[in-house]
Amino acid sequence: MSTSETVTFDAGACPCNAGRLVKRVTSQGNPWSGVDVAFSIDCPACTTEWRIDRTMMVLRSSESAYYSALAADRVARDAVHALVLPLIEHFLKELEAPNKKALHTELTRLNLTTMSYRQFLEHMRRGNNASAAVTSTRNPGWLSSIADAHGVRDQLDRLSQTLKSTGQACTHAAQQVVRRKIQ
Structure with missing residues (x-):
């Protein structure tokens, strides 16, 4: 007991x-x-x-600007994702990796995933697509090159600039949240 x-x-x-x-x-x-x-x-x-x-007290009213900035950042991030997902899926289809190990090796070489091989296998075993394991913003050069190849580079650049701005707005808004340490 x-x-x-x-x-x-x-x-x-x-x-x-x-x-x-x-x-x-x-x-x-x-x-x-x-x-x-x-x-x-x-x-x-x-x-x-x-x-x-x-161990902090947070003033609720000071968080509203942060939550608004966070929502705008999520919208910008989703817009980038919606643009690049078909490009990633096309890239993976053309890659024609003979097995999951080769696919993971190529994604790691291109710095497109943070998953270990074990995590990647578990991800695939759960029925997820390989494209969901890709974090395309980890390699901006690669992303720009495939966007160029598909004729959407200008759109990607505009969305990326918006994402950068919303990220900066989030950082600024987070700094404005009133916090007091409890002694």
Whole structure:
């Protein structure tokens, strides 16, 4: 039978100073388990305005610009993916690798996958296409060359520039999120 003990500590005032931050430390009654530490806000007003992320308080209203930027980045990333997926599938069809090992070796040589051979085999065993193992943006030169060959280089360049801009917007918006360390 497992037993645990929870001890509650005062971790300071909440942002509006009307309530408190609470630190709860739970330890299991056995020598091999560590402790679980959790923080909470004991203030109705601050609970709606702030959230806890591990040992940080995050102002919810400051995250909206970040989530909007993240959504725009996802749209840009999806647009690039939609353009290059048929190109990748055409490339893989023309490659005519005799087996999965040869296919993985070529994808690795071209720096188009981050998967180990074991991961690649598992990916294929689950019924996924080899094209789903490709991260085409890992090799921009290769991607540009196949886009050239299919006459979509200008479109790819425009989408890539949009993706770069949305990525920078995400980085900037993430830096604007208000975080406070809980002491």
